[in-house]
Amino acid sequence: MTSDTQLLDDPATGDALADSTSDASLQRSIARSAQIEADLEVHPERYRMLTGDRPTGHLHLGHYFGSLRNRVALQDKGVDTFVLIADYQVITDRDEVASIQERVFSLLADYLAVGLDPARTTVFTHSSIPALNQLMLPFLSLVTDSELRRNPTVKAEQEATGGRPMSGLMLTYPVHQAADILFCKANVVPVGKDQLPHLEQTRVVARRFDERYGRAGDRSVPVFPAPDALLSEAPNLLGTDGTKMSKSRGNTIELRMSANDTAKVLKKAVTDSDRHITYDPAARPEVSNLVQLAALTTGRDPLVIAEEIGDGGSGALKKLVTEAVNEHFAPIRARRAELEADQAHLRSVLADGNARATEIAEATLAEVREAMQMVYG
CATH class of the missing domain: 3.40.50.620 (HUPs)
Known part of the structure; x- marks a missing residue:
């Protein structure tokens, strides 16, 4: 030993x-x-x-x-x-x-x-x-x-x-x-x-x-x-300001946001001065980030999305992303609203989870005490 x-x-x-x-x-x-x-x-x-x-x-x-x-x-x-x-x-x-x-x-x-x-x-x-x-x-x-x-x-x-x-x-x-x-x-x-x-x-x-x-x-x-x-x-999603997505930076789109709030946030998203939309994460990170978000929420290829927008500019890109995000998350947000309105259910779910975790933790702790020879009764 x-x-x-x-x-x-x-x-x-x-x-x-x-x-x-x-x-x-x-x-x-x-x-x-x-x-x-x-x-x-x-x-x-x-x-x-x-x-x-x-x-x-x-x-x-x-x-x-x-x-x-x-x-x-x-x-x-x-x-x-x-x-x-x-x-x-x-x-x-x-x-x-x-x-x-x-x-x-x-x-x-x-x-x-x-x-x-x-x-x-x-x-x-x-x-x-x-x-x-x-x-x-x-x-x-x-x-x-x-x-x-x-x-x-x-x-x-x-x-x-x-x-x-x-x-x-x-x-x-x-x-x-x-x-x-x-x-x-x-x-x-x-x-x-x-x-x-x-x-x-x-x-x-x-x-x-x-x-x-x-x-x-x-x-x-x-x-x-x-x-x-x-x-x-x-996927390496950036925040709407082009920097790392972070709760503390206030540059996120929260799951709980309404469709209107999502549209307002995306309208202010940073892009660049080139009107022609391309997907190039290294050279155009802000624009490519929005293209990638559209791809993730629609299940489509980001290169194809960028090509379709072409000379439509950041306005067309933001419109597409807003529609894609809101459509993808509409059922999740509807379900979330129902859950938030039923606090008793949320408390019940957490109580059940805590009870199961406690049962497992106590069994593990008992094994630890036995292995350490600290069982006295």
């Missing part, structure tokens, strides 16, 4: 986050993701997927095309789907919490409106699952301060604040994320390539727990599976 100090400093584990960004590691992750994608078509019952969102604002088209529709597709294939509304993660870097409850139910309305089915998908909130959060204590004993500070999210936060002391919750964010994934023993997590270091931290925690404690009576059987990345090639 490896000693505690050796375990934490072991090059095979201590350098895992750095290695996760290497070309060789990336290629392994891509190959493994492709294998999983193929197997999902045949054996979806083998997989449990976890993903989620922080309730810091309202969901927008970037979320929909980047992740929401993929979650629904995985659910519909038969994958056991868990979606976390990470309300505790809001307070890692924010002081104001007055709007969290409203945003939690806004997220839930979005989830149900786009097609997530509470009978097949477990939607839950961090703060409602005590056993999940209790896993952080043993997990924190498995990582070092320096490892946490090397995590991309923690590093970005530290750089953004100019060295101002960060909260303990922000510093331990990667471990909280590991608890989110491991409490339900999710074995696939949809991520982009830039998020692989985050998932590798979870894999390190899972591996170290089993190396240190194992499963009571049979150390050959791990307590936690090492989750794999399900790499997604999400």
